[in-house]
């Protein structure tokens with residue numbers, strides 16, 4: 001009985017949604033730290049049925065061939081996924097988050113939304129993982145259409161730059177996971193990091209910048225500053241943001 | 255914290271025990287052994303020990319290798335130096351400085367590029383086209399970084415048989431296949447595939463190919479006790495051979511758990527794979543049927559009389575011999591500092607009707623004979639008690655280097671508390 005009351009109190013009585021303050025976590029995690037969470041051996045081992053139970057209903061004989069197409073890397077409290085879920089109801093999406101409490105919060109949040117809105121939010125889920133190490137364990141070559149890096153941790157110190165979630169080396173892996181034509185979205189309120197991400201993308205042979213017309217036409221771009229918790233915080237404080245949005249292009253013939 | 259673990263490793267005595275390595279010239283003109291910081295080369299063609307015209311290494315050598323055309327030889331390791339040698343004179347033509355300890359080396363099939371991997375997972379390339387006969391010996395060059403495994407030790411580095419790909423294996427059970435571009439100095443950005451299936455560190459890679467399949471297939475050995483066969487261009491796993499389970503280890507103790515694969519060597523036509531396994535006295539031979547895409551155990555060649563567990567194996571493409579070394583440095587048991595023991599297996603060739611006639615050669619029958627053994631082993635007869643100590647030491651060093659430390663929750667907390675950056679951040 002004590003158990004039931006704890007469960008209740010971590011969720012808001014009026015909305016049924018989990019309360020963020022019960023899922024507070026350390027501000028930053030070190031992505032280099034050893035992992036203590038399970039990782040699929042290969043993308044084929046990813047448990048779609050448990051992440052998207054309604055779409056991959058256990059009883060369906062003809063197994064569903066759909067795959068995750070959007071990945072929100074370092075998804076934090078999940079605001080972007082939730083906005084995208086209804087904007088692209090036919091697309092499977094996953095948030096990847098290193099902090100376990102934050103991941104638990106997002107899980108609860110999605111479950112509550114599914115309960116409160118039958119038939120909706122079935123296409124989003126979250127995993128606790130270190131995206132810097134395990135992207136190839138989750139996604140096959142060219143599987144993703146969009147990847148999001150919204151307000152990533154800045155890691156200011158020079159010697160910590162290799163902890164940054166955008167780097168030339170990691171872009172090689174993102175280029176592998178993205179389909180040709182797929183798009184990578186980055187945004188930050190830290191000018192130095194914004195320049196870093198942009199220059200990494202500009203100098204990478206497998207990415208090209210979207211034109212300003214393309215940026216204007218893309219409904220997702222508008223969400224970058226508004227959908228996530230971090231984006232909202234920056235907006236409230238009137239902070240400036242720096243975006244770099246690039247398309248995966250085919251590698252020029254060697 | 256993984257970067258810290260790696261730094262811890264620098265102070266860790268056990269990881270300093272380096273398993274001995276062996277490399278055979280592609281047409282068996284010479285054979286080289288590395289033990290600790292010692293590089294020993296024997297000229298088989300002339301039957302003479304080679305005098306190296308260089309000071310050599312100052313810390314444990316972790317990787318040695320001949321170029322496919324036999325002209326260059328590379329050695330590298332814990333002293334953060336990659337030495338490139340010309341095998342005609344055994345002059346060290348290049349000293350390449352690395353920022354970190356070096357864990358693996360490879361030479362492109364055209365013999366022009368030397369690649370090396372450091373303990374932080376970065377692969378570097380060195381263009382050797384600049385050197386000519388007049389180049390002064392031992393210029394310090396730096397490698398150009400071309401790709402990286404995110405903070406994982408790279409355990410093996412290979413070029414595919416057609417030279418199109420560079421393949422890297424790491425201690426996180428990952429194998430990555432990357433296009434090796436014409437202008438590799440601009441980086442190797444295009445990942446062809448990942449070969450995923452191993453559940454522990456990947457320790458070694460080799461290729462099997464024949465006329466029908468010239469691009470070949472990849473074989474890998476791992477801490478998960480399996481050898482796997484891959485179509486590396488797509489990353490598909492074709493077969494898994496659980497050698498730990500297949501081999502009836504007579505003296506196997508239950509508590510030993512998984513038996514890691516330590517090294518692999520394949521014959522020219524791809525039909526046979528030699529497998530060195532931790533705790534297996536001798537060598538296991540697997541038959542490889544490329545048209546059926548499978549691996550199967552042919553037999554275990556037992557070398558029981560001296561508890562012989564090879565730490566590294568190699569062969570020349572021209573001879574049907576498998577060269578094996580068992581050895582370790584920094585043993586410090588009684589007055590034995592290090593152990594090197596060479597054995598040579600004959601009949602390492604085409605696998606006919608699932609049978610192979612092999613023979614472990616007597617010392618006097620080995621190429622180069624007793625003089626070769628004297629040079630590479632340091633002495634002719636090796637103390638019996640050294641073998642079991644060396645096997646134990648090598649096992650521990652491999653465990654410390656490659657198996658992830660499983661800290662208890664308390665210990666993890668304790669480690670965290672000791673770290674300043676987290677201390678300062680705490681409110």
Ligand SMILES: C[S@@+](CC[C@H](N)C(=O)[O-])C[C@H]1O[C@@H](n2cnc3c(N)ncnc32)[C@H](O)[C@@H]1O
Nearest residue numbers: 031074075076097098130131150151228229230
């Ligand atoms: C500043 S927050 C931004 C969160 C969210 N994108 C937003 O805009 O509100 C950065 C997040 O990335 C997560 N993160 C950092 N490194 C990560 C990694 N290697 N893998 C997965 N998540 C990571 C952090 O735990 C943190 O929640």
